[in-house]
Amino acid sequence: MKLTILGCYAATPRTITNPTSQVLEIRNRMFLIDCGEGTQVQLRKNKLKFSKINHIFISHLHGDHFYGLVGLISTFMLLNRQTDLHVYGPKGIKEIILLQLRYANSFTGYNLYFHELASTEGEIIYEDEKVVVKTIPLKHRIYTNGFLFQEKVGDRKLNVDAVNQHKIETCYFQKIKNGKDIILDDGTIITNDELTFDPIQPKSYAFCSDTIYDESLVDKIKNVDILYHETTFLETEVDKAEKTMHSTATQAATIAKKANVTQLIVGHYSTRYENINLFKEEAQTIFQNVILADDGKTFEFD
Numbered sequence: 099m100k101l102t103i104l105g106c107y108a109a110t111p112r113t114i115t116n117p118t119s120q121v122l123e124i125r126n127r128m129f130l131i132d133c134g135e136g137t138q139v140q141l142r143k144n145k146l147k148f149s150k151i152n153h154i155f156i157s158h159l160h161g162d163h164f165y166g167l168v169g170l171i172s173t174f175m176l177l178n179r180q181t182d183l184h185v186y187g188p189k190g191i192k193e194i195i196l197l198q199l200r201y202a203n204s205f206t207g208y209n210l211y212f213h214e215l216a217s218t219e220g221e222i223i224y225e226d227e228k229v230v231v232k233t234i235p236l237k238h239r240i241y242t243n244g245f246l247f248q249e250k251v252g253d254r255k256l257n258v259d260a261v262n263q264h265k266i267e268t269c270y271f272q273k274i275k276n277g278k279d280i281i282l283d284d285g286t287i288i289t290n291d292e293l294t295f296d297p298i299q300p301k302s303y304a305f306c307s308d309t310i311y312d313e314s315l316v317d318k319i320k321n322v323d324i325l326y327h328e329t330t331f332l333e334t335e336v337d338k339a340e341k342t343m344h345s346t347a348t349q350a351a352t353i354a355k356k357a358n359v360t361q362l363i364v365g366h367y368s369t370r371y372e373n374i375n376l377f378k379e380e381a382q383t384i385f386q387n388v389i390l391a392d393d394g395k396t397f398e399f400d
């Protein structure tokens with residue numbers, strides 16, 4: 099699992115900072131999470147392949163989370179994209195995007211599917227044989243969802259030495275990976291644990307931005323491996339956080355601790371702060387394993 103931060107600052111884009119957007123590479127899928135202004139430039143800067151993005155998840159309709167979407171959709175058009183593109187986001191996103199395309203007299207050469215979200219309960223919005231994605235309803239000034247990405251438990255891993263030693267034919271390999279024992283021609287039973295190793299532990303990633311401090315979040319993200327939780331403010335501006343329905347570093351760390359996550363990534367910093375290290379320092383007074391997001395940073399999780 100690999101996470102690239104394209105942008106992690108609140109409000110307006112600046113020459114040195116970008117609004118929210120991330121790329122999550124998980125089991126060979128590439129998901130785009132939020133698409134603030136400048137996302138496609140950041141994709142190029144970080145040398146990420148546009149064509150591998152087939153699913154885009156938009157948390158909410160504040161500009162710093164989706165103003166880059168119509169630009170990216172247009173660029174896909176100019177690049178002569180043929181593959182289907184799926185956009186998951188709040189109700190209204192389809193109307194907003196199609197209105198812009200209509201007035202530009204533009205048509206995508208690829209199928210563009212909108213999956214509009216309106217539920218206030220967590221729901222599965224994407225699933226394939228390796229990954230499942232659920233919404234995490236958040237409390238913000240407008241309808242907002244976070245997203246929980248979970249790998250599924252994979253096949254057991256083949257112990258090549260053991261299968262060779264027992265001269266087991268390749269046609270049985272999938273059965274073995276599925277956990278079956280093998281009976282040899284002479285009737286000997288070779289149990290599965292002799293032939294396989296445990297599968298890779300599935301990982302989970304929860305993206306939670308933007309949100310007020312909300313303890314009901316804890317159950318929804320319990321024991322996730324990596325939590326990205328917004329920290330727009332430091333605790334000195336806790337009043338502003340409440341008023342604008344954002345969180346402080348202290349609050350994000352409190353959620354991380356209560357949810358028993360392994361790692362906390364903080365971001366969505368207000369541009370009023372010159373030194374983002376203060377977010378890490380503040381969060382670490384409550385929860386030790388804190389990573390500071392910053393534009394262009396990549397994190398790999400094994």
Ligand SMILES: [Zn+2]
Nearest residue numbers: 108109162308
């Ligand atoms: Zn925001």
Ligand SMILES: [Zn+2]
Nearest residue numbers: 158160238308
């Ligand atoms: Zn917002």
